[in-house]
Amino acid sequence: MNSLNIIxxxxxxxxxxxxxxxxxxxLGVGVLHLFAKKDEHRRLFLNSxxxxxxGNEVWLVTGGGALFAxxxxxxxxxxxxxxxxxxxxxxxxxxxxxxxxxxxxxxxTWWRQFWDVAFSLGSLVSALLIGVAMGNIVRGIPLDxxxxxxxxxxxxxxxxxxxxxxxxxxxxxMHGAIxxxxxxxxxxxxxxxxxxxxxxxxxxASYLLFNIYTLVDVPWVLETVRARPYVVLVVGANVLxxxxxxxxxxxxxxxxxxxxSCAAMALMMATFxxxxxxxxxxxxxxxxxxxxxxxxxSTQKTLGIMLVIAIIGVPIVLAYTASIYWVFRGKTTLTxxxx
Amino acid sequence: MTVEILARVQFAFTIAIHYLYPPLTIGxxxxxxxxxxxxxxxxxPMFHSMARFWTRIFALTFAIGVATGIVMEFExxxxxxxxxxxxxxxxxxxxxxxxxxAFFLESGFLALLLFGWNKVGxxxxxxxxxxxxxxxxxxxxxIVVANSWMQTPAGYHLEKIVNGKSVVLPPDxxxxxxxxxxxxxxxxxFWAMVFNPSTLDRLTHVILGAWMAGAFLIVSISxxxxxxxxxxxxxxxxxxxxxxxxxxxxxLQMVSADFTAKGVARNQPIKLxxxxxxxxxxxxxxxxxxxxxxxxxxxxxxxxxxxLLSILAWGTPAKPVAGLRDLPSEKFLSxxxxxxxxxxxxxxxxxxxxxxxxxxxxxxxxxxVGVALLGxxxxxxxxxxxxxxxxxxxxxxxxxxxxxxxSVLGPQVANQAGWFAAEMGRQPWIVYDxxxxxxxxxxxxxxxxxxxxxxxxxxxxxLLFAMFIFLLTRKxxxxxxxxxxxxxxxxxxxxxxxx
Numbered sequence: 134m135n136s137l138n139i140i141x142x143x144x145x146x147x148x149x150x151x152x153x154x155x156x157x158x159x160l161g162v163g164v165l166h167l168f169a170k171k172d173e174h175r176r177l178f179l180n181s182x183x184x185x186x187x188g189n190e191v192w193l194v195t196g197g198g199a200l201f202a203x204x205x206x207x208x209x210x211x212x213x214x215x216x217x218x219x220x221x222x223x224x225x226x227x228x229x230x231x232x233x234x235x236x237x238x239x240x241x242t243w244w245r246q247f248w249d250v251a252f253s254l255g256s257l258v259s260a261l262l263i264g265v266a267m268g269n270i271v272r273g274i275p276l277d278x279x280x281x282x283x284x285x286x287x288x289x290x291x292x293x294x295x296x297x298x299x300x301x302x303x304x305x306x307m308h309g310a311i312x313x314x315x316x317x318x319x320x321x322x323x324x325x326x327x328x329x330x331x332x333x334x335x336x337x338a339s340y341l342l343f344n345i346y347t348l349v350d351v352p353w354v355l356e357t358v359r360a361r362p363y364v365v366l367v368v369g370a371n372v373l374x375x376x377x378x379x380x381x382x383x384x385x386x387x388x389x390x391x392x393x394s395c396a397a398m399a400l401m402m403a404t405f406x407x408x409x410x411x412x413x414x415x416x417x418x419x420x421x422x423x424x425x426x427x428x429x430x431s432t433q434k435t436l437g438i439m440l441v442i443a444i445i446g447v448p449i450v451l452a453y454t455a456s457i458y459w460v461f462r463g464k465t466t467l468t469x470x471x472x
Numbered sequence: 473m474t475v476e477i478l479a480r481v482q483f484a485f486t487i488a489i490h491y492l493y494p495p496l497t498i499g500x501x502x503x504x505x506x507x508x509x510x511x512x513x514x515x516x517p518m519f520h521s522m523a524r525f526w527t528r529i530f531a532l533t534f535a536i537g538v539a540t541g542i543v544m545e546f547e548x549x550x551x552x553x554x555x556x557x558x559x560x561x562x563x564x565x566x567x568x569x570x571x572x573x574a575f576f577l578e579s580g581f582l583a584l585l586l587f588g589w590n591k592v593g594x595x596x597x598x599x600x601x602x603x604x605x606x607x608x609x610x611x612x613x614x615i616v617v618a619n620s621w622m623q624t625p626a627g628y629h630l631e632k633i634v635n636g637k638s639v640v641l642p643p644d645x646x647x648x649x650x651x652x653x654x655x656x657x658x659x660x661x662f663w664a665m666v667f668n669p670s671t672l673d674r675l676t677h678v679i680l681g682a683w684m685a686g687a688f689l690i691v692s693i694s695x696x697x698x699x700x701x702x703x704x705x706x707x708x709x710x711x712x713x714x715x716x717x718x719x720x721x722x723x724l725q726m727v728s729a730d731f732t733a734k735g736v737a738r739n740q741p742i743k744l745x746x747x748x749x750x751x752x753x754x755x756x757x758x759x760x761x762x763x764x765x766x767x768x769x770x771x772x773x774x775x776x777x778x779x780l781l782s783i784l785a786w787g788t789p790a791k792p793v794a795g796l797r798d799l800p801s802e803k804f805l806s807x808x809x810x811x812x813x814x815x816x817x818x819x820x821x822x823x824x825x826x827x828x829x830x831x832x833x834x835x836x837x838x839x840x841v842g843v844a845l846l847g848x849x850x851x852x853x854x855x856x857x858x859x860x861x862x863x864x865x866x867x868x869x870x871x872x873x874x875x876x877x878x879s880v881l882g883p884q885v886a887n888q889a890g891w892f893a894a895e896m897g898r899q900p901w902i903v904y905d906x907x908x909x910x911x912x913x914x915x916x917x918x919x920x921x922x923x924x925x926x927x928x929x930x931x932x933x934x935l936l937f938a939m940f941i942f943l944l945t946r947k948x949x950x951x952x953x954x955x956x957x958x959x960x961x962x963x964x965x966x967x968x969x970x971x
Contacts, residue, residue, distance in 0.1 A: 184583035187538050191579050195571030197545045202568040205560020212549025212556075213914035219546055220925035224932050227539040231936060234535035238943055279653045281553075282916045431561040432631075432638075432658045439565055446572035453580045460584065460591050 137436040138426040141203040142410065144443060148199055150402040152192035154308075154395045159186045161309020163229055163256020164302060165328065166249060174321050175249060179233055179472040181316035181465040186233060188454065190226070202439050206280055206429035207413040214274060214282025215266055218289055222262040229255030237472045257302060264301025268294030271405065272351050273417025280414075280424055293350050300339040307332040308394045311378070314387035316465045326382075329390075333379050340375070353415070357408045364407050371400035476910045478922040479551040484895075485926065486543050488888055489933045493537035495887055498612060498679065499686015500530045501605030503717060504585075508598045510713075515970035520959060522710060523601075524589070525952040526690065529944065531586050536940055538579070540933070545571075551922070554652055555902055555912035561658040562628055562665055563618050570614035578607030590960040594967050609679060616678050620671040622903050623894070624739045627664030628657045646808055649911055657906070673735045674894075676728045681890065683721035684845065684883040690714030691852075692880035693948055695873040698862060703951050708862055711876075715852050722846045729842065730784065736897075737785035740904060742799045743897035746828040747835035748772075748781055750795045757781040757793040762836055765829040770797070772832070800824050804905075826899040834893040841886040848879055 159182040169175050201208040212219060228251045236248035272293050275283040310332050313325045347354050358364050374397040381389035409415070413429045416422035430436065504523055511519035545567065548556050556563075584592060584600035592600070630641040632655045647655055659665055691714035697707035736744045744750075749765040749772030750757060759781040763774015779789035786793075805817045805824075812820070851872055855861040863869050902909040959967075 184587045187535070188576065188579040188583065190538065190542065191571065191575045194542055194545050194575055195568065197549075198564065198568035198571040201548065201556065201560055202564030205556055205564055208549045208560065208564070209553035209556035209914075212546055213551075213553035213916050216550050216914070216917050216921050217924065219550055220928060223543045223546060224928055226542055227932060227936070230539040231535060231939070234532065235939055235943065238946070286921075428636075431564065435561045435565055435659050438659065438662050439568060442565070442569050442572060446569075446576075450572065450576040450580075454576070457580050457583050460588065 135427075135433060135436075137433055137440065138411075138430050140440060141199075141430070141436055142406070142413075142426045145196065145199050145203060146402055146406045148192060148196035150399050152189070152196055153398050153402065155189035155192055156186070157260075157305045157398065158182070158309045158312040158391075159189055160229075160256045160260045161305035161307065162313060163252050163309070164260060164306040165309055165313070166253040166256070168328070169321070169324065172245065173467070174324070175245075176237055176467055176472060177317055177321050177465055178313065179236065179252075180467060181313060183233070183465075183472050184461045185458065187230070188457065190230070199439070199443075203431055203436060204413050204424070204426070204429040205431060207424050210276065210280050210282055210414055210424060210429075211266075211270070214284070215269075215289065217286045218262055218266060222259055222266075225255040225258040225262065227255075228252075229259065233472060260302045260305045261298040264298035265289065265294045267301065268297030270414060271297070271347070271354075271409070273353075273415035273420070273423075275418065276414065276416035276422040276424070278422055280422060280429075293346055296339070296343050296346055300336070300343045303332065303336040303339050304398070307336045307378070308391075308398070311382070311387055311390045311394055314382070315391060318464045329382050330379065333382070337375065353420075354408055361407060364404060367400055367404050367407060371397055371404060374400060475917065475919050475922065476913050478919055478926065479913050479917070480909065482922055482926045482929070483547055483551055484892075486540070486547065486929055486933070488891075489937065490537070490540040490544055491887065491891060492884060492937075493533045493540065494608070494612070495682035495685035495883070496533040496689060497530065497537050497686075498605075498608045498682035499684065499717075499721075500526060500533065500689065501601075501608045501686070502683060503686055503690055503713065504530060504601050505598075505605045506713060506717070508601050512594065512598055512967060515967055517959065517969045518706060518709060520967075521952050522706060522713075525706070526710075527585060528947055529689070529693075532940065532943055532947070534582060536936060540936070543929075549914075551914055551917070552902070552912050553914035553916070555907065558652065558656050558907055558912070559622075559903060561656060562621060565659070565662075566614050566618035566621070566666070570611050570618075574607050574611035574614060576607075578604055578611065581607065590963075594963050612679055612682065613675060616675045617666050617668075617671055620674050621665060621668050623674070623898055624668050624670040625657070625903055625906055626668035627659065627661040627666075629660045630655055631658050644807065647907060652911060657903070669739050670732075670735050673728070673732045677725070677732045677890075680721050680725040680728050681883060681887045684718060684725060685887060687714050687718035687721055688845070688879045688883050691718055692877050695876035696948065697951070698864060699870065699873045699877065701864065704862075706952050711861070712856070715849065715856065718845075719849045719853055722842075722849045725842060726846065729839075733784055734786075737793065740897070741794045742796065742825065743831070743894075744785065745794060745796045745799055746826045746831040746897050747893055748793070749828055749832040750781070750793055751797050753792050753795040753798050755782070755790050755792045757785075759784065760832075760836075762840065765832045767829055796825055796828065797821075824900060826897050831893055831897045834889045834896065837889040838886045838893060841882050841889070845879065845882045845886070848875055848882075852876060 162178050162182050166175060166178055169178055197208070232248040232252035232255060236245055236252065239245070266289075269289050269291075272291070275288070277283045307329070310325055310329050314322060314329060317325060374393050377393040378390050378397070381387070381393055411426045412423050413426055414424040416424075431439075504526055507519050507523040507526065510516070511523060548563070548567075581600040581603040584597060585604050588597055588600060629643070630645050630647070631638045632641055632651070633639075634654070641655065690710055694707045694711035694714055697703050698711065733744070736747070749760055749763075751770040751772070756779040758776035758778045760772045760774040760776050763772060765772050781793050782789045782791050785791075800821065802814075802817065805820060806812070809817060809820055852861065855869060855872055860866055860869050861872075864873070898904055900908050900910065902912045959969075
């Protein structure tokens with residue numbers, strides 16, 4: 134097995150993890166948006182993510198681009214196979230994006246209500262579909278010998294994947310609420326602080342159920358974990374991170390909670406990556422047709438060129454992403470030109 | 473309708489709507505750099521409030537550009553899975569480079585540009601504006617690289633996977649339908665792929681088109697204010713910047729157009745023949761100024777200038793431009809259809825032609841609009857030079873300003889028409905002379921699925937476009953906002969206001 138393929142397996146994973154950690158909180162803020170009743174509170178919600186949401190979405194675009202470049206077979210199979218699901222995802226992402234921009238431009242109640250619903254529903258459906266897609270990847274999808282998708286749209290909406298979708302929505306909502314706790318003060322902070330414990334509880338319940346369901350419904354997971362016992366360590370660390378979230382919140386340290394939540398996401402992705410390796414898209418019921426990091430990959434030459442691009446690009450990206458979060462640190466305030 | 477046609481319609485629709493916005497972002501980005509630079513240089517607070525007003529317009533176009541752009545990144549895989557597999561090794565890397573180098577730069581610094589007016593210093597803010605503009609141009613580079621490779625593929629070879637091992641295929645290998653599960657194009661020379669024969673010509677052409685889109689938007693809104701006698705001082709200064717920018721871009725665009733057309737003549741002779749409606753190969757090939765292609769009789773109707781096309785394509789009137797009846801060559805056809813008689817080959821020739829009547833029209837619309845814009849800019853500059861430009865008492869000035877208000881549509885029409893000519897002129901190929909569009913579709917996607925998504929996107933994009941026009945109109949009605957655009961005191965200390 135070539136090391137470049139492994140490196141790109143990790144890098145694609147890193148990009149999608151970055152997406153989950155970053156866009157995860159702004160999707161989560163969207164999911165919670167309608168639960169805020171006052172216009173001022175909703176504006177604070179929007180402005181807390183205002184400067185950063187589109188930078189966060191670039192992680193998805195770049196993750197998609199990296200998947201296309203490094204593993205074109207996987208990109209082609211998944212994107213054409215999940216056709217309608219992805220079209221719905223795209224429409225949802227569009228709606229929530231423009232809703233952020235449009236919503237506060239006019240003061241009419243109906244206008245704001247319309248875009249509030251668009252923003253919240255768009256965020257909810259996006260998070261749900263991302264989870265459903267992920268659930269199907271974990272569970273494996275029907276592939277033929279040419280690696281073409283052989284299932285149906287309704288087949289993608291199986292209970293396991295839907296549970297993963299719901300878990301993702303709750304995870305993002307919890308993550309978003311913790312982010313809001315960092316960015317707000319006063320009355321909004323009080324409201325958000327009341328939500329956080331409930332969201333943590335809901336997420337934990339769903340997460341536990343999902344893990345049990347995985348062990349029952351997805352037999353390969355248990356087999357792989359037996360062969361790769363170190364995965365248990367990652368799962369353990371993950372559980373500690375998840376449990377640390379309520380602890381940090383209880384001690385009044387939302388930033389610590391946010392970091393814990395980010396770490397939990399990274400460890401969940403790591404658990405997935407370590408157990409799934411070397412598969413890119415698992416074929417279920419016929420694992421022989423699976424796409425792996427070998428048969429789905431571009432040439433060594435392209436993976437090498439892409440690695441140079443990543444080595445130059447990624448540190449720069451991380452440096453100014455961090456700077457921008459630093460510039461916009463602290464509590465969100467409203468001005469006339471805010472969203 | 474077939475899956476192929478539906479997939480093309482859906483892609484064309486989503487990319488055409490998307491392409492209304494990025495050119496504005498690129499053009500306005502450049503203009504913002506100029507305005508903020510002028511403010512830092514002169515200290516005149518008017519340039520500051522100007523930059524702030526145009527930043528709000530910029531933000532609106534940027535948000536929709538991002539939202540509609542994510543779709544494009546996914547659609548290669550959803551609609552063109554076979555294509556994605558075939559060219560992923562090449563095309564994917566350009567797309568990923570666009571994400572890593574350009575999109576992050578743009579979106580990251582956009583936060584500072586939009587929300588950083590009192591968070592960072594004026595020079596840092598100017599730097600952020602420059603980075604956003606640079607990122608927008610840089611993203612144009614990568615996407616034009618990817619598209620140009622489809623027009624004039626270079627720096628690659630074909631390889632076939634046999635029993636898990638890859639075998640390099642000879643350069644003249646003809647890809648067949650049966651090959652599509654095992655043959656793919658892979659990078660041989662990255663830089664030859666990036667700077668393929670048409671990249672630089674087309675990149676220049678696209679960026680100048682984007683500059684024109686931004687410049688004429690500024691011209692249009694400023695001319696509107698002057699006609700309505702509102703925000704006069706602001707509008708006059710904006711019009712001067714916009715008109716100057718438009719003049720430079722429009723003149724350069726003519727030069728770039730010439731280079732691009734010569735490149736098409738060299739690299740894609742069938743496309744050139746379709747764009748100009750040339751069927752017969754004759755010396756002193758004429759150029760039809762406008763008219764239509766009579767496909768049935770294989771002629772083009774309209775006023776012609778003898779020898780002009782030969783001059784534009786080759787620089788000499790005597791050298792003929794190859795006509796469709798001789799394209800593609802016998803050799804090309806017999807390689808793809810071995811053992812077929814010459815008569816049958818001649819009949820097959822037409823299946824390698826693009827839709828000449830449509831390509832001809834799109835190409836000519838682009839040229840006519842481009843020339844008209846150049847004329848308008850020349851008139852504007854002449855009025856400016858004579859001191860008539862702001863003298864709304866003059867009927868001629870009012871006419872000119874009214875024309876300038878509508879000029880904003882010009883670059884949009886020309887940009888769209890140009891892309892339609894470029895992409896339809898490449899048909900039936902998705903990668904020129906290498907892979908057919910009809911063979912590139914996603915095999916697992918049905919016509920019903922595409923129709924469903926097309927309806928969905930049509931509704932969403934119609935709503936988006938209506939909102940964009942509505943909010944743009946509101947922003948124009950509202951105009952620059954002297955009070956709210958007041959600089960923070962810390963900035964005033966750094967850049968002392970000078971008139």
